[in-house]
Amino acid sequence: MHLFSAVPRGVLTLLFASLLLSLADAHSYFIVTSPTQGTQLQNGAANRITWIKGLLDDIDAFDVEMSRLSVDGLILVARDVPAGSGSFNLFLQDVPSADDYYLLFLNSTSGVMFTTSSRFSIGDSSSNATATEPDSSAPTVTISGGPNPLNDFATTFPPSANGVAMPGWKAIEGSKGQLIGLFTAMMLCMAGGAFTLL
Numbered sequence: 439m440h441l442f443s444a445v446p447r448g449v450l451t452l453l454f455a456s457l458l459l460s461l462a463d464a465h466s467y468f469i470v471t472s473p474t475q476g477t478q479l480q481n482g483a484a485n486r487i488t489w490i491k492g493l494l495d496d497i498d499a500f501d502v503e504m505s506r507l508s509v510d511g512l513i514l515v516a517r518d519v520p521a522g523s524g525s526f527n528l529f530l531q532d533v534p535s536a537d538d539y540y541l542l543f544l545n546s547t548s549g550v551m552f553t554t555s556s557r558f559s560i561g562d563s564s565s566n567a568t569a570t571e572p573d574s575s576a577p578t579v580t581i582s583g584g585p586n587p588l589n590d591f592a593t594t595f596p597p598s599a600n601g602v603a604m605p606g607w608k609a610i611e612g613s614k615g616q617l618i619g620l621f622t623a624m625m626l627c628m629a630g631g632a633f634t635l636l
């Protein structure tokens with residue numbers, strides 16, 4: 439309990455803040471790794487979409503939508519994408535060429551946004567810009583044309599696909615409990631240290 443009594447209070451505060459920050463990061467770690475800034479996706483081709491995310495956020499599936507910065511409207515790409523799969527291919531047909539597209543990864547039922555991609559462009563396969571190579575082992579989702587409010591999601595992944603994320607889930611849950619336990623213990627310990635300084 440008196441372990442921290444020799445440590446200046448400012449250091450404790452910093453330590454505490456960084457501990458909180460790292461926990462927050464672990465909780466919300468979810469990044470679209472392709473497309474990235476400047477990537478050009480091609481019409482008439484399958485383009486690989488990839489992401490990485492933390493394991494402790496309880497997100498086992500999400501919905502993907504595509505939008506543009508300068509134009510209203512959403513293209514509903516895929517529903518219930520299994521989060522553990524890490525990638526799918528997006529086949530584009532006659533999607534308007536532009537350089538201000540971005541992807542939204544969210545729960546479209548609750549409206550909770552998990553992450554967004556960087557801004558990327560969509561062009562024609564006749565242009566020579568580098569495309570992202572499709573992943574032959576991943577499912578392919580096809581979308582045609584621009585935003586259309588009458589369209590539903592182009593693809594809904596089957597519930598069984600969500601099972602991908604299930605093995606070892608109990609272990610993850612367990613380690614999460616331990617993490618919270620450790621956090622509480624450290625917090626109590628620090629509070630004890632802080633009190634001896636007052």
Ligand SMILES: *[C@@H]1O[C@H](CO)[C@@H](O)[C@H](O)[C@H]1NC(C)=O
Binds near residue numbers: 499500547
């Ligand atoms: C989205 O949110 C709703 C309502 O909170 C929830 O019932 C559903 O399971 C969530 N969907 C996914 C894929 O997590």
Ligand SMILES: *[C@@H]1O[C@H](CO)[C@@H](O)[C@H](O)[C@H]1NC(C)=O
Binds near residue numbers: 565566
């Ligand atoms: C694309 O590549 C072809 C053949 O390699 C070349 O002839 C053409 O000029 C290139 N187009 C552009 C826009 O760079």
